[in-house]
Amino acid sequence: MDPLSDVLALLKLHSYVSGGFDAGGAWAISFGPHDGIKFHAVVKGSCWIVVEGEPPVQVGAGECFLLPRGRPFRIASDLSVLPIPVSEVLPAEPTGGIVTRNGGGDYLSIGGYFTLAEGPAALLLDALPPLLHIRDTPGATTLRWCVERMRQELAEGQPGDFIVAQQLATMVLVQALRHYLSNRTAEGSGWLFALADRRLHAAIAAMHGAPGRRWTLEALARAAGMSRTAFAVTFKKTVGLSPMEYLTRWRMMRAADRLTTSRLSLAEIGSALGYDSEKSFSTAFKRIMNCSPRQYGRRSSEGVGLAQGSPA
Known part of the structure; x- marks a missing residue:
């Protein structure tokens, strides 16, 4: 798999389409803090999105926005309208269909959210801004198709519509991340930004493909097609970590996953990830994850919140 697919698989990503919102006239709705990543895709009309601590942004038809940081927010047809809590808009028992406000007809959006594995969620969330606005551009054709298909699934109620909508939502997230990387202009650091650089992408893909290999800086520089010095400097500046620091953190993320999903011993997991001894x-696991491998596995089985480690 490519690095982005690796990370999304490791995060145990699950997609949910919560339904559509069809509004008419003037309206405004407030939302409280949330876990995971919320998304809204505008099918018709436009709305304002105001995330706590961020300036207002207008989102038009064919565009979508993602909210990765869990901050409270509001959406509105007009910023001067006093918002009502979302609990007053949703039915007592949500059906996953389209909710109508003020007779509908002027604005239509599809909303949902993505849940992530609690421990390594920061892998993705820390690499994204509080508000990710994906604008309508020629390169967003696939994104628009996914949104339109979700609308049809919600409206038609065909057998299997729930499964189809969830898969389409996952495609929306991937397309949004691709679009964000290809159109990013602001400086930032983290593994996600490195994927936009084909040379760093090649080095990260090599590490992800063989985390147990005894990598050296020279070998990774060759994979990137760069000199040792240029690779080390560029990687550190873009990712925020040295190549070997990133490798160690990625290994520990993989180790954490194996501790909770396999019956392998600590020695077997360590050996598969390039360590000579348990x-x-x-020692490396505790330095990155802030607890021993045995403690991590025990806390996971007990459902306790885990210490987080992240290569970004």
């Missing part, structure tokens, strides 16, 4: 593996 002791050296446990």
Whole structure:
């Protein structure tokens, strides 16, 4: 798999389409804090989105926005309208269909959210801004198709519509991330930004493809097609970590996943990830994850919140 697919798989990403919103006239709705990533795709009309701590942004038909940081927000037809809580708009028992406000007809959007595995969620969330606005451009054709298909699934009520809508939502997230990377102008650091650079992408893909290999800086520089010095400087500036620091953190993310999804021993997990002994593996794990591998596995089985480590 490519690095982005690797990370999304590791995060145990699940997509949910919560329904549509069809509004007429003037309206405004407020939302409280949330977990995971919320998304709204505008099918018809336009709206204002105001995320706590961020300036207002207008989103038009064919565009969407993602909210990765969980901050409270509001959407409105007009910023002067006093918002009502979303609980007053949704039915007592949500059906996943389209909710109508003020007779509908002027504005239509599809909304949903993505849940992530609690421990490594920061892998993705810390690499994204509080508000991700995906504008309507020629390169967003696939995104628009996904949104239109979701609208049809919600409206038609065909057998299997729930599964189809969830898969389409996952495609919306991937397309939005691709669009964000290809059109990013602001400086930032993190593994996600490195994927937009084909040279760094190649090095990260090599690490993800063989995390147990005894990588050296020279070998990774060759994978990137760069000199050792240029690679080290560029990687550190873009990712925010040295190549070997990134490799260690990625190994620990993989180790954490195996601790909760396999019956392998600590020695077997450590050996598969390039460590000569259980002791050296446990030392590296504790440094990154802030707990020992045994503690991590025990807390996970008990459903306790885990210490987070992240290569971004």
